Amino acid sequence: MAEHSTAFHVPTAKATAPLQFSPVTGKRGALVLAAGASQRMGTPKALLPWHGATLLEYVLRQVRTAAIGDIVVVLGPATRHLDGTLGDVRVVFNLAPETGRSASIRIGSAALPVDVESIVIQSVDQPCPADVLKTLLDAAALGAAIVVPTHHGRRGHPICVAGRLLPELRQVNEESEGLRAIVRAHAEQLVEVAVDSESVLWNLNDPAAYSLRSL
Numbered sequence: 001m002a003e004h005s006t007a008f009h010v011p012t013a014k015a016t017a018p019l020q021f022s023p024v025t026g027k028r029g030a031l032v033l034a035a036g037a038s039q040r041m042g043t044p045k046a047l048l049p050w051h052g053a054t055l056l057e058y059v060l061r062q063v064r065t066a067a068i069g070d071i072v073v074v075l076g077p078a079t080r081h082l083d084g085t086l087g088d089v090r091v092v093f094n095l096a097p098e099t100g101r102s103a104s105i106r107i108g109s110a111a112l113p114v115d116v117e118s119i120v121i122q123s124v125d126q127p128c129p130a131d132v133l134k135t136l137l138d139a140a141a142l143g144a145a146i147v148v149p150t151h152h153g154r155r156g157h158p159i160c161v162a163g164r165l166l167p168e169l170r171q172v173n174e175e176s177e178g179l180r181a182i183v184r185a186h187a188e189q190l191v192e193v194a195v196d197s198e199s200v201l202w203n204l205n206d207p208a209a210y211s212l213r214s215l
Helices: 055-065 101-110 130-141 163-169 178-185 207-212
Strands: 028-034 070-075 090-093 118-123 146-151 159-162 190-194
Touching: 028 055, 028 101, 055 070, 055 118, 055 130, 070 101, 090 101, 101 118, 101 163, 101 178, 118 130, 118 163, 130 146, 130 159, 130 190, 146 178, 159 163, 159 178, 163 178
Parallel strands: 028 070, 028 118, 070 090, 146 190
Antiparallel strands: 118 159, 146 159
């Protein structure tokens, strides 16, 4: 059953990056995961109102503002009608999203160019401002394999991975615990970056969580 919600505003706190110099900007990519069935929400999360737009539109606006050039959006059965409406992105499909998030990561990463230097993995129900994305990408440009945002000491999302891990993303599966397995495998090359935005801890995966952030 569809829900009717009014748009609400995301906090605009800026990320704080403990970087001492400006890194060289490489070829940046993003995987935007918007294929989920949204069973707990009761309506496609990608279409929910958010900051004067839909969640998917907001996420894409932040990704573009972060100067990410290669953007892949993974759509599913409930969102496939959005193909052709999203602008300068590559659209791919996960027609069985119930099999898990790993399938969307595999499908999406296969559409990224092999020379991408850093990749933000952004779920549509975990929106965050462009400043956070820029902070993660800048840290990745300094050589980290994986960059994770933290807020008050708690790890959040999205994560950013080095392009050299693209072959691993293309093989990720739920049986081996998906993206978590890659994070564990490269723990020694993982960098945590503290940010001011609480949004990195949000997960808008049910009506209660979504409503909480509308206050």
